[in-house]
Amino acid sequence: KAGVTQTPRYLIKTRGQQVTLSCSPISGHRSVSWYQQTPGQGLQFLFEYFSETQRNKGNFPGRFSGRQFSNSRSEMNVSTLELGDSALYLCASSPSGRSYEQYFGPGTRLTVT
C-alpha cells in the first residue's frame, strides 16, 4: 500500500498571505490528523477529520482550518500567515476505529518570510 502523501513538500510564503496544504491518506484510512512541529513547541495537534467531519481540534487560532473530502483526502488552510507559522506540518492517517494508530506523511515545510 502507498503511504501517506503530502503536497507540496516545501513552501515559502510572505506574511499576510494564505496557504493550503494537502494530505492523501493511506488507502482505506478514513481518519486524518494534522500536527504542527516547531523546535520550540515540539509536536502540537491541530485537528482531526473523520468522514468529512472535524472530530477534534487542538488549541490553535481560527486562522488554522481544515476540511476533508469524500475520498478522505484532507486539506489544511492557514490564513493571514505570521512568522511564527513557520513549521513542519505533518499529517497522519489512521484505520477506522483505531485513530490512535497513526501513520505519518513526510510533512510540508512552510517558511514564512
Next chain:
Amino acid sequence: AQTVTQSQPEMSVQEAETVTLSCTYDTSESNYYLFWYKQPPSRQMILVIRQEAYKQQNATENRFSVNFQKAAKSFSLKISDSQLGDTAMYFCAFPPYYGGSQGNLIFGKGTKLSVKP
C-alpha cells in the same frame, strides 16, 4: 493534565552497542496505548513500537524493545545492536483517551540519538 516527559534531550551510542531512551507519562486512564516514533533527518515520522497498557508483556520489534512499568508510568525504549540508520529523533507518545476516538496523540519533546561508527 496528560503529559509525556522525555528527560534526555540528546544521547549518543557506539555502533553495535545498546542504548535506552527514557519516557515518563501522566494519565488518569486505566488503560491506554503507548508508542515510540522515530523521526530521521528525512523528517518522515515512523512508528517503531507500541504497547497496550493492560498487556504485562513488554513489546518487542526486532532490535527494539520496551520496558513498561505501569505503576511508575514509565515506558523506556531499548535499542540493541545500534546501527547508523538508527540516528534520529525519538518521540514517546500516547493518545489521551483509550480507544483514541479523538484522533490526537500527545508527544514528548523527543530525544536526539546519534549512533557513532
